[in-house]
Every structure is written in C-alpha cells, then in structure tokens.
Amino acid sequence: MSGPAFKNWQTIQDEVLRRIHAREWPPGHVIPGEVALAREFGCARATVNRALRALADAGILERRRKAGTRVALHPVSKATVDIPVIRREIEDRGRAYDYRLLTRETAPPPPRVQAELGLNGAAPCLHVTALHSADGAPYVHEDRWISLATVPQAAEADFTTVSANEWLLTTAPYTHGDITFAAEGAAHPAAEILTCPEGTPVFVIARITWDHGRAITTVRLTYAPGYRVRSEIGPATL
Amino acid sequence: MSGPAFKNWQTIQDEVLRRIHAREWPPGHVIPGEVALAREFGCARATVNRALRALADAGILERRRKAGTRVALHPVSKATVDIPVIRREIEDRGRAYDYRLLTRETAPPPPRVQAELGLNGAAPCLHVTALHSADGAPYVHEDRWISLATVPQAAEADFTTVSANEWLLTTAPYTHGDITFAAEGAAHPAAEILTCPEGTPVFVIARITWDHGRAITTVRLTYAPGYRVRSEIGPATL
DNA sequence: CCTGCCATTATGTCTAGACATATATACCTG
DNA sequence: CAGGTATATATGTCTAGACATAATGGCAGG
Incomplete structure (x- = not known):
C-alpha cells in the first residue's frame, strides 16, 4: 500500500464519494x-469534518449527533439555480440588452397582490411594468408591485433608464425570498408585448422578496417562448 | 458598549449581514x-473564515486571495431547488402515489438522444415511458432513455413496480448532472396520457445524469398542467 | 511607456486539542 | 412492561498557530 496521502479535505471527500459509489457504503x-x-x-x-459536512450539505450524507453519519437513502x-439581474443574464449570453419602461403608476394593489405582500387595503403600492429585450427581440415582460411602505424611496425613482429589477437589488436588498417556476399560457398584456399569440406556452417566474418580514416587492416575469432555465446538479454543485 | 459577544460563526455571519444591509458596507x-x-x-x-466562507457560498460576498473580500456588486x-424522487414528492404532499409502466423496449435511440448521451449509433439503449399519478390524477409523464453501456443491469429490471426514476437513483448513482426547466405545449404521447389537449402549456424538466463522464440516462418529465416548482432564496438558503 | 519579475498580503487549509450539545441507548423505577 | 432518567458517544464548534497558495501592485529593466 503506497499511502494514498489523504492530505486535504477534498481528497477525503473524493474517497468517501468513491466508497459510496462503489457500494462499499451502500x-x-x-x-x-x-x-x-x-x-x-x-x-x-x-479535516474529515470539513469533507463530511460538505457532503451533508450536498444531500449525499445525513448526519446526526450521537447517531453518526449515514449515506442518504434518498x-x-x-x-x-442562479437568479441574476436580467440585464446581466442577457449580456452574459453575448446579446445586446435593451430595456423599456411600459407603465408606472401608484395604485392600491389588487387583492391577490395585497395578500402576497401581507398588506391591508390602504397601503399604497407602485405598479411598474417593463419589457427587457435581447438583440431587439422581446425577452421577458416584468410586472411588478413595490410596497411603498417598505421602500418609500421607490416613489422618487423613475425606472426609465434603470429597471426596477436592478434598482431594487442595489437599493433595497432583501433578507429572503420566495420563487416559483411555472408554465402558463401567455395572457392579455404580456402576450402582445412579447409578440406571441395568447395561450402560447410561456415560462413564468413569480418572486416575492422580504426584508426582515416586511414585504418589498412581488414580481411576475413572463419570458418569451423558448426560454429555459438551466442548472447543474450533483456533488460538485456545492 | 457591552461586548456583544460574537462567540460563534453564525453570530458573526448575522453581524456581517447586518452591516451589508445597513449600507455600512455597500x-x-x-x-x-x-x-x-x-x-x-x-x-x-x-471562526471569521467560517462565517465569511458561508456568505461567499451564498453569493453575498466575493472572495479572492490577496484581493480580499468584497460585498458582491450583483x-x-x-x-x-430540491429534486426528490417523484414518489416522495407526491407522498410528501400528502397525496396517494400511483405508478404505471407504459412502455419498455430496447432500441437504438434517436439522434437527439444519441447526442445527449454522447453515444455512437450502435449503442443499445433502454427506452422506458411511465406515468406517475397523485390521488389517481395524472401527475407527470416520464420519458426516459437509459444507456445500457453504462448501466447493463437495467436490462434485467422490469420497472413494473419500481419506477426507473427510483431504481436508477438507488442502483446507478450519478456523479453529476444537468437539468433544464422549460414551458412547452403538450405534445403527442404525453398530452393524451396527461389527459389534456395538445398544446396545453405544461412544465417540462429535462435531465441528463452522468457517472464520471459516462452518460447514464436522459429523461423528459412532462408535468400535468398547473405544476409549479417552488423554492426559497436568500442567505438563509444555505 | 511597456513588460516581466517579485515581494507582500489576504485567503485557504491543516493540526491538535478542548469544550458544547444533542441524543440513542442502557438502566432504573413504578 | 411502560416510562422516565442517566450516561456514553458522535457530531458541532472554537482556539491558536502554522504553512500553502495565489494574485496584486510596485519596481526594475528594456
């Protein structure tokens, strides 16, 4: 046996993965x-701890005090999934980014939005819709409600040059959020803006972000047909 | 100043987050x-390293040797997104799981699948389609190609009681994979099986998994209309 | 001015030891 | 036998120090 020299935690992680994979540890x-x-x-x-903890974070191992470490059954x-600013997402693909503000108005939000943001009826909100384009073609339609109770500065931002998407991230950072991905048929305003027939299958991302329990914004991103979210899975993910 | 007692790395992480959030560190x-x-x-x-490294993993900080640690610009x-076994996904929502094998045949894969799996024309593959149901209603249609070159044992598995989805995870673990989420119109076989008209917007997950560079399987999961993927974002994610 | 080398420096990681904490298991009691 | 309690034990975390590594920014030379 030439001592394989398990010097660093990554080497150990690899060896543990090998044993799991080789069914030495089923x-x-x-x-x-x-x-x-x-x-x-x-x-x-x-060092061993570092390696095992990383694997536990990745879901490969399950660890419990006293009980020990076991290979995950499932x-x-x-x-x-990385959720970048839309401008970056487009530019990173080497395409020309263009942004156009469509509407911007202060209004009481509809009940659905009120519930999402956890507001009562009186709270004023800013409703912003915009179109992000890539190489001149519609890329994603943004339909956003911003809670002025949480982000009063938004009342003075005009969003004509900087998108609300980007403005919020650099101005009102969130502590946590909630995101859902869904497939829907393109509906009324978004369909025409994305220049596709109503009912066309489109990818929709709905997101709500919070700042210590106070809702900041809720947004529906309706992507042009053909959009995909790609990601990698596996131990290397971490 | 009563020493706030930053004893453990989580306390430090919270304090760093507070400073970022309070714009002390823009x-x-x-x-x-x-x-x-x-x-x-x-x-x-x-201890500081532990806290900062966790924040860097979460994308809040960017660290580079010698250059130091900076608050991420973007x-x-x-x-x-958790990708559980389909059976667990359904059962965890408190619904009754049912599985039905639809087709199972050994065949040369179509060119698209060959390319995805990185195979040449001669390589035999196992083509399996199945339907997973929740409370008796169609939940997701599974259309899978398994590379028999990588997983020869699959030739003897019949997949009538245990889905290929589950069988593969416990039999042929992967080292890494690739996953894409998309919105599509329900197409020929899947539409009827999911009992929805062709063209109905449906959520599609395509996945390819590998074992040390050898492709294991590629699968298309077409979910019944209304399916959503939900996830949480933010520092707490880690 | 530009280029290439080098020292400085901040992060990355490992060691060896210690204490903290949860918890499965054995034991003990009613 | 049921249920509560004690104990042993595996992981979780921190400390203090050391060396490794990379890469930046200045400096020297062309």
Whole structure:
C-alpha cells in the first residue's frame, strides 16, 4: 500500500464519494465516525469534518449527533439555480440588452397582490411594468408591485433608464425570498408585448422578496417562448 | 458598549449581514480582512473564515486571495431547488402515489438522444415511458432513455413496480448532472396520457445524469398542467 | 511607456486539542 | 412492561498557530 496521502479535505471527500459509489457504503449505511476516519486517513478530525459536512450539505450524507453519519437513502439532489439581474443574464449570453419602461403608476394593489405582500387595503403600492429585450427581440415582460411602505424611496425613482429589477437589488436588498417556476399560457398584456399569440406556452417566474418580514416587492416575469432555465446538479454543485 | 459577544460563526455571519444591509458596507466595498475582523469580534480567525466562507457560498460576498473580500456588486441570488424522487414528492404532499409502466423496449435511440448521451449509433439503449399519478390524477409523464453501456443491469429490471426514476437513483448513482426547466405545449404521447389537449402549456424538466463522464440516462418529465416548482432564496438558503 | 519579475498580503487549509450539545441507548423505577 | 432518567458517544464548534497558495501592485529593466 503506497499511502494514498489523504492530505486535504477534498481528497477525503473524493474517497468517501468513491466508497459510496462503489457500494462499499451502500445507501443507509452508517459510516465510521470522524475519529476513526481521521485515524485511517492520517489527518486531523477537523479535516474529515470539513469533507463530511460538505457532503451533508450536498444531500449525499445525513448526519446526526450521537447517531453518526449515514449515506442518504434518498439522495435528494439539489439544483442551485442562479437568479441574476436580467440585464446581466442577457449580456452574459453575448446579446445586446435593451430595456423599456411600459407603465408606472401608484395604485392600491389588487387583492391577490395585497395578500402576497401581507398588506391591508390602504397601503399604497407602485405598479411598474417593463419589457427587457435581447438583440431587439422581446425577452421577458416584468410586472411588478413595490410596497411603498417598505421602500418609500421607490416613489422618487423613475425606472426609465434603470429597471426596477436592478434598482431594487442595489437599493433595497432583501433578507429572503420566495420563487416559483411555472408554465402558463401567455395572457392579455404580456402576450402582445412579447409578440406571441395568447395561450402560447410561456415560462413564468413569480418572486416575492422580504426584508426582515416586511414585504418589498412581488414580481411576475413572463419570458418569451423558448426560454429555459438551466442548472447543474450533483456533488460538485456545492 | 457591552461586548456583544460574537462567540460563534453564525453570530458573526448575522453581524456581517447586518452591516451589508445597513449600507455600512455597500455593494462593491472591500471589507476588513479576516485577522482584523477576528480581532474586532474577539474570536479566532478560523471562526471569521467560517462565517465569511458561508456568505461567499451564498453569493453575498466575493472572495479572492490577496484581493480580499468584497460585498458582491450583483447579489446573484441562488435558489436551491430540491429534486426528490417523484414518489416522495407526491407522498410528501400528502397525496396517494400511483405508478404505471407504459412502455419498455430496447432500441437504438434517436439522434437527439444519441447526442445527449454522447453515444455512437450502435449503442443499445433502454427506452422506458411511465406515468406517475397523485390521488389517481395524472401527475407527470416520464420519458426516459437509459444507456445500457453504462448501466447493463437495467436490462434485467422490469420497472413494473419500481419506477426507473427510483431504481436508477438507488442502483446507478450519478456523479453529476444537468437539468433544464422549460414551458412547452403538450405534445403527442404525453398530452393524451396527461389527459389534456395538445398544446396545453405544461412544465417540462429535462435531465441528463452522468457517472464520471459516462452518460447514464436522459429523461423528459412532462408535468400535468398547473405544476409549479417552488423554492426559497436568500442567505438563509444555505 | 511597456513588460516581466517579485515581494507582500489576504485567503485557504491543516493540526491538535478542548469544550458544547444533542441524543440513542442502557438502566432504573413504578 | 411502560416510562422516565442517566450516561456514553458522535457530531458541532472554537482556539491558536502554522504553512500553502495565489494574485496584486510596485519596481526594475528594456
């Protein structure tokens, strides 16, 4: 045995993955404890910890105090989807970005939006719709409600040159959010703006962002037909 | 000043987030080095490292050797989407799961699939289609090609009781994969199986998984109308 | 002025040891 | 046997120090 030299935590991670993969440690199997592995690999326990913790974050392992570490029975793979600013998303694909503000008005939001933002009827909101284009072709229609109670500065922003999408990210950062992906038929305003017949299958992303429990904004992004969200999955994801 | 006692890395992470949020450290700002922060917080550098590294993984910070740590200019939020086994996805929502194998045949794959799997024409593949139902209603149509060159055991599995989806995960784990989400109009076989008119907007997930560079399988999951993928975003994601 | 080299420096990682915390299991009691 | 309690144990985290690595910014030379 030429000591394989498990020096760094990535080497150890690879070896653990190899054993899982080779069925030396089948799903559900409780693997040796950190001290035992550290002894075997000839490294400090902290190094083993680093490797195992990374695998646990990736969903490959399940760890519980005292119970030990076991190979996940259902390897719930996690796909991490990057949600960049729309301008960047377009420019990163090497296409020319163009932005056009369509409407901008202060109004009481419809009940559905009120509920999403957790507001009562009186709260004023800013309603902004816009079109982002790539190489001159419609790319995504943005339909956004901004809570003026949370972001009063928005009342003075005009959104003609900088999109609300971008303005909010640099002005009113959120602490957490909620996002859903869905397939829908293109509906009234968005269909014409995206120049496709009503009912055309389109990809829709709905997002709500919060700042410490106070809702900032809710937005519906209706993408032009053909849009796809791509992501990679697997241990390397982390 | 009552020493706020920054004992653990999560406390430090919260404080760093607070400063970013309060614009003490605006986007693009280079924050103090680890040693300085460790001194300020009265803890070891490793603890600061743990906190900052977690924030960098979440996309809040950008770190580069020698250059230091800066607040991300474009806070690329990352949404981590869990991709469970379909049976679990349905059962976790408290609905009754049902599975039915529709077709199963060994055949040379069409060119598109060959290209995706990186195979030459001669390689035999297993083509499996199935329907997963929730509470008796069609939930998702599975159209899968399995590379018998990589997973020869699949030739003996009949997939009548255990879906290929589940069988593969526990039998032929992958090292990495690729996933895309799209909106499409329901097409020929899937439309009838999901009992919706052709052209109905449906959510489609296409996935390819690999084992050390050898393709395992490619699958198209066509979900019944109304399906949504939901996820949370933000620092808490990690 | 431009180019290439080099020292400085901030992050990346490892070590060895310690204490904290959860929790499965054994044990003990009613 | 049921249920509560004690204990052993595996992971979680922190410390203090050290070396590794990369890359920036200045400096020297063409």
